[in-house]
Amino acid sequence: MADHGAKAALYDALAESAKALANGRRAELVDVLAQGERSVEELADEIDQTVANTSQHLQRLLRSGLVESRREGTRIYYSLSSPVVGDLWRTMRRAAQEHVAGLEQLAADYLGDRSTLRTITRDDLRTRLRDGDVVVLDVRPEAEYAAGHIRGAISIPIAHLKSRLGDIPDGADVVAYCRGPYCIYADEAVRVLKKKGFPAARLEDGFPEWAEARLPVTRP
Amino acid sequence: MADHGAKAALYDALAESAKALANGRRAELVDVLAQGERSVEELADEIDQTVANTSQHLQRLLRSGLVESRREGTRIYYSLSSPVVGDLWRTMRRAAQEHVAGLEQLAADYLGDRSTLRTITRDDLRTRLRDGDVVVLDVRPEAEYAAGHIRGAISIPIAHLKSRLGDIPDGADVVAYCRGPYCIYADEAVRVLKKKGFPAARLEDGFPEWAEARLPVTRP
């Protein structure tokens, strides 16, 4: 990144967007921000880091231009600068999925055994939504549901699922979804629902992927 | 990347594909490899680095899984592991274009003034190709043309353009293309052709983007 020719400088700048994502904590941040804007403290909580450290990472993302911030009273809210950033994150994830060695094992270590959970694809869900024979359950935090969700989905954040099972029509066929393929909320929801006798399945990935595929959504 | 929880480890691994591209020199390497496989020495030459340094960067890309290598006699050829890697690079570039501050200036510094060059879009070129009223000129090195090119294009590497102007039908409407939006070859070609009286234009980007858009190509 020194005085080494115009071409080198140009490619250094192009690599900036990769540098911004070249850290696990920042990747987590972008993954959460893909669901909607968040304050620093909330983000720190999500990624299990101190507020100071989270703030530094956010500054870095800010400098790269991938995220924006706005102040509201005493709080500062961060959000992705544009949908392209979400695309970038998902493409990166796909590349890692296909090529990074050991990723499957790490995913299994974090997510546990998914083999006993029924998984359905976006296309499946779309046709079943059209036929109307399914209850779609958004188990993300309320704010994320509010910022946008699959059209027709109902919101029961995973934390309240057990106490709000009554909200789900008896014996309904439930499809749960959350933030994306590496989010555990939907898995947990399916486990809970199965135990309670619902024929539940999880959507293969989350809301951002549904939206990217231009499938029907509801936005504020 | 230590012993900090399964979730952190997973996201660290996801960030690996970004780390692989988080360097200007490696970005250049991937940009060239998107045109087809190359030996270490050729690559070193393209990115203006020592062979040793280039080799180290290639090892890093190899470890990340984004590229593969094969030995042929005394030479080792590197190539992208899959089309996803090309997608990743182009998405990254798009994100940088939209969000990295100062990129436009750096591009101008390297590419010079493009405002006097006529540029046409992929869609334009496709319709004009169908109508058959245009000569498409691939000015990349011969090997890259051989590895795949726009259907119907003729090959005159930029280095030989001046001495092979006779290969172009007199007064033909020429569209030149090369590796991508940050490649200077097509710009140079258009400047040369204009000086010689051809009504020349450059394609807005290069062969990989044409192929990604599933437009007609010829492959070996």
Place this chain on the structure above:
DNA sequence: GTTTCATTCAAGAGATCCATTGACTAGCGG
């Protein structure tokens, strides 16, 4: 076997990155 060529390996200096800590600031409520 020796030479030659393409590539990799090993070691080191300088820069950058990252988590931690503690101090600092900006807005708000009193």
Place this chain on the structure above:
DNA sequence: CCGCTAGTCAATGGATCTCTTGAATGAAAC
């Protein structure tokens, strides 16, 4: 004004990255 809360800044030490140099490998040519 004081104190409180949400974030940021600055400094630190240890890890990682990047380029350089020179030596080591591996396959072919002589």
